[in-house]
Structure formats: structure tokens, C-alpha cells
Amino acid sequence: MVLMMLVFWGGVVTVVVLLLRRTPPREGPGPARPPHYDAELILHERFARGEIDETEYAARRSALRHLE
Structure with a gap:
């Protein structure tokens, strides 16, 4: 029974870690x-x-766009 609890909680932790690794970072270099x-x-x-x-x-908008 203890072994089953360890396997269950290990599986839950593994799923959470895998989900967190898959989500893209919220902050970072954008376009x-x-x-x-x-x-x-x-x-x-x-x-x-x-x-x-x-x-x-x-x-002014035209002037700004011609600065590129």
C-alpha cells in the first residue's frame, strides 16, 4: 500500500513537471x-x-516612418 502511494504521488509530480516544462515562457523576447x-x-x-x-x-507620422 505504501508503495502504491509513492507511485501515485510520483506520477502526479511527474505530470506537473512535464506540464510546466511544456508551457512557453510568459516573458521573453517578443517580436x-x-x-x-x-x-x-x-x-x-x-x-x-x-x-x-x-x-x-x-x-510628423510621415517623418517618423521615413527615419528607418
Whole structure:
């Protein structure tokens, strides 16, 4: 009976370890963002708040995308 308990709990531990090893890491290097991504995000937020008009928004976005 003790031997069966050890086999059972050993199996449970083995299954848990195998499941944890299969799950991909949650943090890690993701796809690289374009260098202008953060600047465009700030530009979009400024446009949404009404700090800049559509003409200025389009001109700055175009300038950011040509920096690559």
C-alpha cells in the first residue's frame, strides 16, 4: 500500500513537471518593434487629446516612418 502511494504521488509530480516544462515562457523576447513605434504611439495620443491637428499629425507620422 505504501508503495502504491509513492507511485501515485510520483506520477502526479511527474505530470506537473512535464506540464510546466511544456508551457512557453510568459516573458521573453517578443517580436521586435519598429524603432518609430513608441514615437508614433505618443504622436497618436497627442492627436487623440487634441494637442495637434490632422495636418501636423500626418506630417510628423510621415517623418517618423521615413527615419528607418
